[in-house]
Amino acid sequence: MTTDFPAFQCVALIGKYQSAEVAESLRTLAQWLRASGREVLIERASAEVMHAEGYEASDFEVLGQRADLAVVVGGDGSLISAGRQLAPHDVPLVGINQGRLGFLTDVARSNMLAAMEALIQGRFRPERRALMRADVLRAGHPVFSALALNDVVISKGDLGRMIEFEVRVDEEFVYSQRSDGLIVSTPTGSTAYSLSANGPIVHPSLGGLLIVPLCPHALSSRPIVLGDSAVLKVRLFSRHDARAHFDGQDHVNMQGDDVLCIERSPHSVTLLHPPGYSYFAMLREKLRWSEAPKEV
Structure with missing residues (x-):
């Protein structure tokens, strides 16, 4: 199943605070999105960490009113926080994990630009969460x-x-x-x-x-x-x-x-999953199902 994500012309970027790696990822994403013709909004606290001029900093209320999509850089906690605040505005979210893939943030930082390309092409799959x-x-x-x-x-x-x-x-x-x-x-x-x-x-x-x-x-x-x-x-x-x-x-x-x-x-939260996403594969990876026993 695909959705016409190229219609999402205004993208909000949200990052975990006080992290140099997150700031770098936010800058990279902002530059890529602007080059693709998208309007970019930065969540206000994330903008302070990002130290990037030329982008509009906004609070969550403004992001909810204007953004067609929110990209959250961090971990599951960051995505949950953003989801709770943006749910009344029905803004879909993509989670980019800075470390190991999470239960909710299922795009790796090393693959984020390729994932954004797939997103623009409409290859991500939406999922509603209660x-x-x-x-x-x-x-x-x-x-x-x-x-x-x-x-x-x-x-x-x-x-x-x-x-x-x-x-x-x-x-x-x-x-x-x-x-x-x-x-x-x-x-x-x-x-x-x-x-x-x-x-x-x-x-x-x-x-x-x-x-x-x-x-x-x-x-x-x-x-x-x-x-x-x-x-x-x-x-x-x-x-x-x-x-x-x-x-x-x-x-x-x-x-x-x-x-x-x-x-x-x-209200509900809409998560956007990359091509090949599998809930059961995520459970196997996170909960170590079918993992070979370790040698003592």
Whole structure:
């Protein structure tokens, strides 16, 4: 499947901050894109690292309004951050990894110009990834809201002891739990923190939410996969404090009786994959499946 990417005439460049290698890659990409006749915008903080004159520096709101495409140079965290901010504007993203290929950034730095050529030729394949919307409610009123591409995590706070909470799905009581916390993940996030807590790998073409307990005080507690339209509510018991994390990039402290409400966002993130991309090949490479045993 191909898309008419040559119609993307305005390209935003976004890079991981405080990295000389990223700055060099951004300059190279900016020069190449301008030579191909594209308008180039640089995310404001990335422009400070890039030290390149003659390019317009813009914040994410302006990038979302004007850019047809965003190219993110860095790692998965950089792409997740950009995706969360650009999703309301439906700007597709390409990820260029500075080191080993990531779960989301699947273009190698050494191959980025050839990849850009393939992109211009319309040979990249789009893939939609679901986002979650999360709200922290206090006495029924929202005190914090965020989008998450990977996961929302409620965890024990500074006291370092287990927390207790109840879980409801579509207002139906599911269980009360005493544990270190709970991971609520998208299929994209099923290969992130959720995986380390023995959650299932869910193909990103599927919708739904994953509920994965963190060190539950009951051997019978197991991960649950919810439907795409489910609304999840986690109410913290009154004598407990906790902290909610959103993609590991934002967090908010929760008080007793606060409710964390999570559902699928109407927005999504569009990733553009290079020719030959395979989700299962990525899993084999990242998770070392079928790897020959090492000699001792």
